[in-house]
Amino acid sequence: MQDAHNEEKNLDQLYRDVLFEHYRRPHHKGELAGAEIVTKGNNPVCGDKVTVYGKLDAQGERLEEVGFDGKGCAICIASSSMMTETMRGKTLAEASAASDKFKAMMRNEAAFEVPPEVPDLEALEGVKKFPVRVKCATLAWTTLKNGILAYQAGKTGGETVEACETNTEKE
Amino acid sequence: MQDAHNEEKNLDQLYRDVLFEHYRRPHHKGELAGAEIVTKGNNPVCGDKVTVYGKLDAQGERLEEVGFDGKGCAICIASSSMMTETMRGKTLAEASAASDKFKAMMRNEAAFEVPPEVPDLEALEGVKKFPVRVKCATLAWTTLKNGILAYQAGKTGGETVEACETNTEKE
Amino acid sequence: MSNTQKAAAPARETIALDPRRVAQDFPILKQKIHNGKRLVYLDSGATSQKPFTVIDAMNEYYHVSNANVHRGLHVLAERATEIYECARTRMHFFINAYLPGEIVWTKNATEAMNLVAHGYARKFLKAGDEVIVSRMEHHANLVPWHLLAKDKGVVVKGIELNADGTLRLEELDAFLKGGKVKIVALTHVSNVLGTINPIAEIAKKVHDAGAIFVVDGCQAVPHLPVNVQTLGADFYAFSAHKMLGPTGLGVLWGRMSLLEKMDPFLGGGEMIEEVTISSSTYKEPPGRFEAGTPPIAETAGMTAAVEYLMKTGMANIRAHEKELVSYTLERLKSVKHLKVFGPANPEIRAGVFAFEFEDIHAHDVAQILDGEGVAVRAGHHCAQPLHEWLGSPSTARASAYLYTAKEDIDALVKALETVRKKFA
Amino acid sequence: MSNTQKAAAPARETIALDPRRVAQDFPILKQKIHNGKRLVYLDSGATSQKPFTVIDAMNEYYHVSNANVHRGLHVLAERATEIYECARTRMHFFINAYLPGEIVWTKNATEAMNLVAHGYARKFLKAGDEVIVSRMEHHANLVPWHLLAKDKGVVVKGIELNADGTLRLEELDAFLKGGKVKIVALTHVSNVLGTINPIAEIAKKVHDAGAIFVVDGCQAVPHLPVNVQTLGADFYAFSAHKMLGPTGLGVLWGRMSLLEKMDPFLGGGEMIEEVTISSSTYKEPPGRFEAGTPPIAETAGMTAAVEYLMKTGMANIRAHEKELVSYTLERLKSVKHLKVFGPANPEIRAGVFAFEFEDIHAHDVAQILDGEGVAVRAGHHCAQPLHEWLGSPSTARASAYLYTAKEDIDALVKALETVRKKFA
Numbered sequence A, B: 001m002q003d004a005h006n007e008e009k010n011l012d013q014l015y016r017d018v019l020f021e022h023y024r025r026p027h028h029k030g031e032l033a034g035a036e037i038v039t040k041g042n043n044p045v046c047g048d049k050v051t052v053y054g055k056l057d058a059q060g061e062r063l064e065e066v067g068f069d070g071k072g073c074a075i076c077i078a079s080s081s082m083m084t085e086t087m088r089g090k091t092l093a094e095a096s097a098a099s100d101k102f103k104a105m106m107r108n109e110a111a112f113e114v115p116p117e118v119p120d121l122e123a124l125e126g127v128k129k130f131p132v133r134v135k136c137a138t139l140a141w142t143t144l145k146n147g148i149l150a151y152q153a154g155k156t157g158g159e160t161v162e163a164c165e166t167n168t169e170k171e
Numbered sequence C, D: 001m002s003n004t005q006k007a008a009a010p011a012r013e014t015i016a017l018d019p020r021r022v023a024q025d026f027p028i029l030k031q032k033i034h035n036g037k038r039l040v041y042l043d044s045g046a047t048s049q050k051p052f053t054v055i056d057a058m059n060e061y062y063h064v065s066n067a068n069v070h071r072g073l074h075v076l077a078e079r080a081t082e083i084y085e086c087a088r089t090r091m092h093f094f095i096n097a098y099l100p101g102e103i104v105w106t107k108n109a110t111e112a113m114n115l116v117a118h119g120y121a122r123k124f125l126k127a128g129d130e131v132i133v134s135r136m137e138h139h140a141n142l143v144p145w146h147l148l149a150k151d152k153g154v155v156v157k158g159i160e161l162n163a164d165g166t167l168r169l170e171e172l173d174a175f176l177k178g179g180k181v182k183i184v185a186l187t188h189v190s191n192v193l194g195t196i197n198p199i200a201e202i203a204k205k206v207h208d209a210g211a212i213f214v215v216d217g218c219q220a221v222p223h224l225p226v227n228v229q230t231l232g233a234d235f236y237a238f239s240a241h242k243m244l245g246p247t248g249l250g251v252l253w254g255r256m257s258l259l260e261k262m263d264p265f266l267g268g269g270e271m272i273e274e275v276t277i278s279s280s281t282y283k284e285p286p287g288r289f290e291a292g293t294p295p296i297a298e299t300a301g302m303t304a305a306v307e308y309l310m311k312t313g314m315a316n317i318r319a320h321e322k323e324l325v326s327y328t329l330e331r332l333k334s335v336k337h338l339k340v341f342g343p344a345n346p347e348i349r350a351g352v353f354a355f356e357f358e359d360i361h362a363h364d365v366a367q368i369l370d371g372e373g374v375a376v377r378a379g380h381h382c383a384q385p386l387h388e389w390l391g392s393p394s395t396a397r398a399s400a401y402l403y404t405a406k407e408d409i410d411a412l413v414k415a416l417e418t419v420r421k422k423f424a
């Protein structure tokens, strides 16, 4: 049973070419000057940290630019890169919802759907089969959501929030 | 192996007739008025307690009378009874040595020798095969030794010392 | 998914449990001892025997999956982590906890009780605050509070018993009225008297008084259907080895809201968020309380044990034991000069029978029973305050489980007659 | 019998150890993974695999002897108690302790370290007293001291490392000169760098300064001949699961004179002398520290593990691993862009190899190695302060044991080439 289970998953499903492309040339990587949202996220499983940046429109409602920085594994960097593509242009409420949805998808709590505007996201579906790596993929997404919450709570500017995925199962 | 080991030992070796005799009609049981040595001993395995009494000669060197009181299992009561027979008339040094020797015999650290003056002691040899019961047999003996030590340390009279066999193996 | 719907295995009260068929699943019960005598094991209150499936699950773990858990990417580490975390999920279903993360793995029930005393009580109680225990508690539910009392000046008070071995609940009411009680810590089932305490009823009283309710479930989880949501306590502790599982594993269930407030107990690997050379921050529960390499193979055994119990049906097990209580109490009446402790009503009694002959010491009784192939325990059963009340430093105790048949009780009664004869 | 004569198994350095023959004794190593690949297990630093004899001993325990220990008079209780206490005696011979009673059974090494911090340090240290650790410690030897620092105002200071991954012992000298050091707590062998620290030499320094020396022996006892008498430390902690034994069992060795002074840690059954409803008195060591039902089956496995190690000969195991260190360091040099941490001198290095590719994340490395059948661990290996010093939050780590052959190292090197190719 265990062997059958293991045979189903294949490293090539994890390390897809599209993923390598994002890893080697990540989109919107590097500090984003003037961002209202600046949040650090920490993956306690490996100790990796990313910082996520969000620059808002004049109304403070919509993410005009989204960026990230930090060190992480290929999956983390690629997923962060795709996150910036997904979130750009969304309202804060939409972005929060997109973060939740992505997390649910990666945890097999929702069907895996690729938004038409970011087809590359499909490359992350294989990660679902490697539970220890799911946190790598969700790190930047959770971090942005935490940043949005902090911003909405009035913690604007350089303020950072630690976004820690824990191993507590939530129902 | 374990079964062979168990077959060797037999309840009849433990509950010998002589032992029952001492249990039913223990020698020197009951408080001994005017004893210089009065010591309580406690068997932590079962919670049983005995009190051991020693009355000394005029020089304070020799045990003129030895008694005990308390509640315990058949082995404990019988062994206490035989202890009083063994110790009567011994000097404090001889009694201490006899206590040590009995303990060593019961723990298989010395050969089992029955003193000619107390042939009944032979009935306790079978207890050696039941390690959990060894403390039952040694309780009164250890308690007397503790009483002697306390007496020699100047704690005469009604003073009591707790004699606790512990499960620490001493080499 | 709604939490209240996560019921345990369907109760199949209609299928009566046949203990002799059940016993076939337990290899140790097939052996002969002392020159070919059948082993009559009546010491399940101390520890239960294990079915093949439990032993085999641990075997298989070491043959196929053994690795350290967490932080591992290789195939064995993944298997081990899955086994470890799935056991947690399974256990949360078994006792109907709200969340898997409310199941904290410990080394035994004793550690679980200490974890509450140390991680919760030490943090939130102050000198003069009261902890209420009872006369029938196991040392595991006394000594942790004594240690706390010594360190923090907390006051430990005990509920006394009615003559039939039930709690004097009016004393609890009086203590609670005093307004100083912060914690009430009681056993669900007494390991000597067999008394089943009315936990749900007590939980209401305790909560109305604003206190926290800690329950020692060691003798309950193996024998009764336990649903922590309907019981309504705040912490519930028990051991794997008494419920068909292995040694080396225990459980603390606690409400997540309380676990989250607690300090860690043991410090080390797997329980930290971040460590520098001079300070550390801690993970969320349950990780915070599981320092170091946990008992992993043991959780594989635990899963198999829970499956065995669910398959058999906890309601069936309880029904069987209730019948055995009636039968045993009746049969023991026939033994002259034998005093049996605990409630006579099978509705509030589990299959635990402490007894004594007035004139024969419990250890002599147990020794002679063993010679007849009947394994019972003698001593204070880690309940010295109760034995003080019984007026006897030690009793002999026979305790039953799902594999205990009426024939075993008959063998006990017969062997007790032998004791009487030997000591006649 | 004189204590110094109780030597461990005779050192048979002349009989070379054949790891492929040894591997035949380990069922898990025979399995194929990922579509028929041979399992190359290089994660023994996290936990070792178990030989048949160890697995079978636990099996047999549950089939034949299972009962709770102590206070039991029946045949099973006697067998279980004998197994439990004989394992203690066996272990005391294995590490050449002065007395069997100096072996305290815990659930893992982490609990053992916490027991020292809680039972000894909490009692005898006061605010301002210093505890010295080092940059290379596992969290199990850091967090317990942090908890203590927070509660008692004790100051924790760390010894830094030389570039080759050895301790800067001159820093220890300087700390000791300060006159405030009460405890020095160091690892015998680093679980990341493989560095073997000069424990006997350090013990002398620590004792000259009047302090107590606590040693984390987790990575030493499985791999080197360890003799606590000649090492001269005061406490020595390790885990069964890293030395062919089961999960759920650890050991604290301590000098009896120190154990006797210590407060209990967990309160409950088996550790008390007498309990009333509001107070308790405690047993002598080791009983005082073993509250509740202990890991009994696990000690049966432990005895079999110690027998296996003694039969093989610890000196042989060390000789084999030393050779493997030379071979591995040499072979890893051939892998481009790979940085290997720790001392280059095999005399002071155990078979632990942490490494990194400058541009590839450790978790990606481990994941791809796993795909090739090679099991290594990636992460901070519960040594975050060390990884801070290494300048990298995580490394990949291959770790060897007596069943690790040169072929396994060759497989690692080949798989590392695959990683390079994938990330090219």
Ligand SMILES: Cc1ncc(COP(=O)(O)O)c(C=O)c1O
Binding pocket: C268, C269, C291, C292, C293, C294, D045, D046, D108, D109, D110, D111, D138, D140, D141, D187, D189, D190, D191, D216, D218, D219, D239, D250, D382
């Ligand atoms: C050096 C060192 N110390 C302590 C530990 C902790 O051991 P355990 O997890 O068995 O408590 C380990 C193993 O993880 C270790 O390698």
Ligand SMILES: Cc1ncc(COP(=O)(O)O)c(C=O)c1O
Binding pocket: C045, C046, C108, C109, C110, C111, C138, C140, C141, C187, C189, C190, C191, C216, C218, C219, C239, C250, C382, D268, D269, D291, D292, D293, D294
């Ligand atoms: C009622 C009760 N509480 C606590 C315990 C302690 O359990 P453990 O020894 O597994 O920690 C026991 C069992 O001995 C018990 O019967």
Ligand code: FES
Binding pocket: A043, A046, A047, A048, A072, A073, A074, A075, A076, A135, A136, A137, A139, D361, D363, D364
């Ligand atoms: S391993 Fe750290 S984010 Fe993937």
Ligand code: FES
Binding pocket: B043, B046, B047, B048, B072, B073, B074, B075, B076, B135, B136, B137, B139, C361, C363, C364
């Ligand atoms: S059982 Fe208590 S002294 Fe024998």
